[in-house]
Amino acid sequence: MDIRSAPLESLTDAVFRRVHHQLFGGVEKYYIPFVSPTSHHCFSPRERRDIAPENNEGVPVVPQIMTRYPEHFLWAAQEMQARGYDEVNLNIGCPSGTVTAKGKGAGMLREPEALRAFLNEIFAHSPLPISIKTRIGFAAPEEWDALLEILRQYPMKELIIHPRLRVQFYKGDVYPEAFRLAAQTGLPLVYNGDLFDLPACQALQADYPLMPMMLGRGLLANPALPRQLGGGAALTVEEIARYHDALEQEYSRIFPKDQVHCKMRGLMKHVACCFERPEKMMKLIAKTNPYTYHAAVEKLLQAPLREAPGFVP
Ligand SMILES: Cc1cc2nc3c(=O)[nH]c(=O)nc-3n(C[C@H](O)[C@H](O)[C@H](O)COP(=O)(O)O)c2cc1C
Numbered sequence: 001m002d003i004r005s006a007p008l009e010s011l012t013d014a015v016f017r018r019v020h021h022q023l024f025g026g027v028e029k030y031y032i033p034f035v036s037p038t039s040h041h042c043f044s045p046r047e048r049r050d051i052a053p054e055n056n057e058g059v060p061v062v063p064q065i066m067t068r069y070p071e072h073f074l075w076a077a078q079e080m081q082a083r084g085y086d087e088v089n090l091n092i093g094c095p096s097g098t099v100t101a102k103g104k105g106a107g108m109l110r111e112p113e114a115l116r117a118f119l120n121e122i123f124a125h126s127p128l129p130i131s132i133k134t135r136i137g138f139a140a141p142e143e144w145d146a147l148l149e150i151l152r153q154y155p156m157k158e159l160i161i162h163p164r165l166r167v168q169f170y171k172g173d174v175y176p177e178a179f180r181l182a183a184q185t186g187l188p189l190v191y192n193g194d195l196f197d198l199p200a201c202q203a204l205q206a207d208y209p210l211m212p213m214m215l216g217r218g219l220l221a222n223p224a225l226p227r228q229l230g231g232g233a234a235l236t237v238e239e240i241a242r243y244h245d246a247l248e249q250e251y252s253r254i255f256p257k258d259q260v261h262c263k264m265r266g267l268m269k270h271v272a273c274c275f276e277r278p279e280k281m282m283k284l285i286a287k288t289n290p291y292t293y294h295a296a297v298e299k300l301l302q303a304p305l306r307e308a309p310g311f312v313p
Pocket of ligand 1: 006007008009010011032033034064091093094133162170192193194195214215216217218
């Protein structure tokens with residue numbers, strides 16, 4: 001079983017990764033949310049915190065880079081090498097409007113020839129092996145054939161596919177046929193998308209028995225999912241309480257009270273999906289402020305867990 005933790009900006013930060021790894025484990029690699037290098041050649045405070053080796057000690061992490069400029073990518077890859085990392089992941093899947101407007105993330109899928117030129121440069125000069133996280137196109141599934149034909153030319157460490165289009169963001173049906181087509185190329189693939197609970201993960205396993213899986217929202221909702229997939233025990237309410245307290249303690253070391261609340265609310269909104277009446281429970285956490293938050297969590301922890309805890313979109 002090879003389970004990866006997807007990068008989710010502002011959610012899967014160094015605290016989440018450390019606490020999850022210590023309390024639950026079962027994840028082969030945690031992908032750090034993207035750094036977005038510019039010609040200034042410096043990282044933002046958030047990026048510096050996220051990639052600092054001392055914040056990732058003992059946790060298997062892969063840093064991610066998002067840019068359309070080879071020289072910015074290569075600068076960032078060198079910075080990652082200097083920090084001791086042994087792989088970098090290229091993001092060509094981010095659907096955000098501000099990102100694609102600059103031709104980055106999934107914006108790169110709109111211009112296949114520019115993508116090819118970019119990949120030529122970075123694969124020729126990168127100091128570290130490169131894996132890629134992509135979607136299957138920008139606006140239409142027919143784009144995938146040509147994109148795949150380009151991607152298969154490069155000696156990438158892995159290709160992580162979220163089989164949706166940019167225009168879908170994180171909603172709507174995935175395209176299983178697009179993933180199947182990629183599986184026929186012999187590229188080392190990782191599947192990502194809508195693996196929200198144990199039955200969904202098992203269904204993917206039935207189709208692709210050895211395929212590594214990357215879990216995003218499903219792992220945030222049910223942090224014990226990797227363990228369960230390996231045949232281990234189901235998530236318990238006591239575990240959630242310990243996980244909650246460990247996260248809160250760690251965030252409190254770094255951030256003021258308001259920010260701690262924002263971080264905890266963001267993560268616990270996902271965990272709330274594991275309980276009966278998940279929509280109601282999510283709302284219960286989402287509407288809290290720093291003063292009402294703890295009473296809401298106490299109420300949440302008194303509710304029964306669902307039979308197959310996981311994310312509810
Ligand atoms: C709030 C949010 C932030 C995200 N940040 C990143 C990111 O930094 N890098 C990236 O490659 N994908 C990012 N993603 C996409 C996820 O890694 C993942 O591909 C997506 O959630 C689909 O997987 P899932 O269905 O298992 O959640 C983000 C998604 C969300 C919802």
